[in-house]
Amino acid sequence: MKNIVEFKHVTKRFKDFSLENMNLQIKQGCVTGFIGANGAGKSTTMKLMMNLLQADAGEISVFGLDYASHEKEIKERMGFVYDRNVFYKDLNLKDLRRIVAPAYKNWNDEQFYDYIKKFELPLNKAIKTFSKGMQMKTSLVMALSHDAEFIMMDEPTAGLDPVFRRELLDILQNIMENGKRTLFFSTHITSDLERIADYITFIQKGKILFNDSMDDVQERYALVKGSTDLLNRDTEKNFIKVDRSSTEFQALTNDARKVRIIFGDQVEIEEATLEDIMFYAKGASHQYV
Ligand SMILES: Nc1ncnc2c1ncn2[C@@H]1O[C@H](COP(=O)(O)OP(=O)(O)OP(=O)(O)O)[C@@H](O)[C@H]1O
Numbered sequence: 118m119k120n121i122v123e124f125k126h127v128t129k130r131f132k133d134f135s136l137e138n139m140n141l142q143i144k145q146g147c148v149t150g151f152i153g154a155n156g157a158g159k160s161t162t163m164k165l166m167m168n169l170l171q172a173d174a175g176e177i178s179v180f181g182l183d184y185a186s187h188e189k190e191i192k193e194r195m196g197f198v199y200d201r202n203v204f205y206k207d208l209n210l211k212d213l214r215r216i217v218a219p220a221y222k223n224w225n226d227e228q229f230y231d232y233i234k235k236f237e238l239p240l241n242k243a244i245k246t247f248s249k250g251m252q253m254k255t256s257l258v259m260a261l262s263h264d265a266e267f268i269m270m271d272e273p274t275a276g277l278d279p280v281f282r283r284e285l286l287d288i289l290q291n292i293m294e295n296g297k298r299t300l301f302f303s304t305h306i307t308s309d310l311e312r313i314a315d316y317i318t319f320i321q322k323g324k325i326l327f328n329d330s331m332d333d334v335q336e337r338y339a340l341v342k343g344s345t346d347l348l349n350r351d352t353e354k355n356f357i358k359v360d361r362s363s364t365e366f367q368a369l370t371n372d373a374r375k376v377r378i379i380f381g382d383q384v385e386i387e388e389a390t391l392e393d394i395m396f397y398a399k400g401a402s403h404q405y406v
Pocket residue numbers: 131132133134153154155156157158159160161162
């Protein structure tokens with residue numbers, strides 16, 4: 118599988134925060150969800166990916182090209198979906214099309230009108246009057262109409278009602294169907310990712326903790342419950358973090374297979390959700406990857 122985006126040893130330093138030596142690959146044709154706590158570095162990573170920020174060190178390539186010599190081509194082939202009106206305030210969709218279309222070689226009017234119809238968006242109404250969901254759809258229409266191969270979204274489902282959220286996830290799944298398109302989006306709503314993501318990238322304090330397929334994550338991570346008698350310095354090494362009461366413990370492991378071998382049926386093993394993983398990883402006593 119080809120990588121659409123590749124970060125090699127990328128470093129970006131701010132006064133109180135840094136991404137250090139980041140290596141990251143985003144797989145072509147897949148939906149990758151980008152998760153991490155507030156301030157973990159998701160937006161910074163995405164801005165680097167769009168060349169809105171420049172790295173202090175390392176290499177970033179998109180479609181195998183670097184920004185220094187291929188910025189126009191990269192931007193032509195990617196779309197960033199905003200959840201708010203970044204377009205001039207009094208414009209309607211017809212005006213927006215008139216302004217944006219000439220900027221793209223691949224602009225496809227038929228596609229534009231098809232999606233407007235499909236998303237039930239009004240052509241003649243000022244975009245500033247659109248609801249958040251409609252603005253999200255507008256942004257998505259613009260990306261799809263220039264046939265963006267790589268679509269990036271910063272928290273696209275935040276603040277949307279559950280019905281529209283599900284509708285948007287269906288739309289995203291549908292636009293993936295031809296296998297050529299790649300989708301990368303950050304979110305705090307991890308259940309959305311359990312629904313549609315093929316890969317998960319998890320960032321914590323500026324470091325990528327994992328960038329694995331959803332199947333892999335679900336296979337490796339598990340919640341383990343048992344009696345505290347089972348814990349000692351050696352057995353605890355199998356856990357990322359352990360919560361204990363006087364008699365029982367609950368812990369997260371990233372090696373469910375090994376835990377099964379070690380503890381057998383002395384413990385209960387349950388599937389860990391992405392939320393469990395984020396919660397336990399936050400309190401981890403050691404760097405575990
Ligand atoms: N231009 C900047 N100058 C200085 N510090 C910055 C700048 N941009 C971001 N930061 C800092 O970098 C850290 C990471 O911010 P970032 O916006 O990437 O996090 P995030 O994971 O997207 O968070 P959230 O989920 O809250 O949106 C924060 O501590 C933020 O204050």
